[in-house]
Amino acid sequence: MNNFLYWFGLASYEMANKKRKVQKIRKHEATFKKELKVIEQVIRERTPYYELQLSFPQVSYNDEEVEMKINRQIQEDIHAFASNIKDDARKFYQLTGFLGQIPLRPFEGVTTFVIHLISPTVLSMTIDYYQFKGGAHGYTKRKAYNYNLMTGDSFFLIDLFDKGYNYRRVINGAISDAINEHPEEYYQGRDSFITINPNQSFYLEPDSLVIYFDLYQIAPYVKGIPEFRIPYEMFEGHLHL
Incomplete structure (x- = not known):
C-alpha cells in the first residue's frame, strides 16, 4: 500500500531510472459545489516502448471517509491500467526480440475524464481508458463512477x-x-x-x-x-x- 500511495503521490517516483521521463503532476482545480472539489491529476511517462498520459479526477470533500473511498477506487483503476500497459509493452518487445531497439510505434495508454453530475447526494463521472497495443487502431473502454455522496459507495442502475x-x-x-x-x-x-x-x-x-x-x-x-x-x-x- 505504501508503494501504491508513493506512485500516486510523487511525480518523481521513477526519476532514478534515466530512461523514463516523468513530468510533475499538475493539478487543475474545478469547484462544482461549495463542499466538493474535483482536482485533475495528470501523470505523463514516456519510454521507447510505451507512453502514458493519464488524466484522472481526485475528489476533495468535507467527509474524509467518503473522499477516501472515491479516490481509492479511482487510483487503483488508474494504477492497474498503467501497470498493464507497461507490463504488456515489456513482454511484447522481449518476446519479439526488439527490446533495446526503438519500435515503430510504442504502446500507448491515455485516460480522460468527464464530470456529468454533482448534486448534494450524487457524483457521476466517467473515465475513458484508451490503449494501443499494435494493430490498426487502439481501443477505448469507458467506465462510469457513480457515487452516493452520503456513504461514498457506488450504486447500480x-x-x-x-x-x-x-x-x-x-x-x-x-x-x-x-x-x-x-x-x-x-x-x-x-x-x-x-x-x-x-x-x-x-x-x-x-x-x-x-x-x-x-x-x-x-x-x-x-x-x-x-x-x-x-x-x-x-x-x-x-x-x-
Missing part, C-alpha cells in the same frame, strides 16, 4: 428506482426507438440490441439518465461508444437521485 418498478421496459423501449431511427448504424439480426443487462453501464446528467455500451457491443467500431439519453420524466416519478 436498479438502485435508482422504486422497488418493483419495471425500469428495464422503459429503457429498452427508449433505446429500441432510437436505434430504429438509424438502423444502418447498428447491428441487425442475432447481434442486434435486445435488452440492457443487470450490470448495465450508465451515468447521470442533470436531466437525463445516459445508458451506454462498449465498442462493438451493439454497433460497429465506426459508431464509437453508443450512448442513449433518457429524460427522467420518462420514468414518471419512479427514479430517485
Whole structure:
C-alpha cells in the first residue's frame, strides 16, 4: 500500500531510472459545489516502448471517509491500467526480440475524464481508458463512477428506482426507438440490441439518465461508444437521485 500511495503521490517516483521521463503532476482545480472539489491529476511517462498520459479526477470533500473511498477506487483503476500497459509493452518487445531497439510505434495508454453530475447526494463521472497495443487502431473502454455522496459507495442502475418498478421496459423501449431511427448504424439480426443487462453501464446528467455500451457491443467500431439519453420524466416519478 505504501508503494501504491508513493506512485500516486510523487511525480518523481521513477526519476532514478534515466530512461523514463516523468513530468510533475499538475493539478487543475474545478469547484462544482461549495463542499466538493474535483482536482485533475495528470501523470505523463514516456519510454521507447510505451507512453502514458493519464488524466484522472481526485475528489476533495468535507467527509474524509467518503473522499477516501472515491479516490481509492479511482487510483487503483488508474494504477492497474498503467501497470498493464507497461507490463504488456515489456513482454511484447522481449518476446519479439526488439527490446533495446526503438519500435515503430510504442504502446500507448491515455485516460480522460468527464464530470456529468454533482448534486448534494450524487457524483457521476466517467473515465475513458484508451490503449494501443499494435494493430490498426487502439481501443477505448469507458467506465462510469457513480457515487452516493452520503456513504461514498457506488450504486447500480436498479438502485435508482422504486422497488418493483419495471425500469428495464422503459429503457429498452427508449433505446429500441432510437436505434430504429438509424438502423444502418447498428447491428441487425442475432447481434442486434435486445435488452440492457443487470450490470448495465450508465451515468447521470442533470436531466437525463445516459445508458451506454462498449465498442462493438451493439454497433460497429465506426459508431464509437453508443450512448442513449433518457429524460427522467420518462420514468414518471419512479427514479430517485
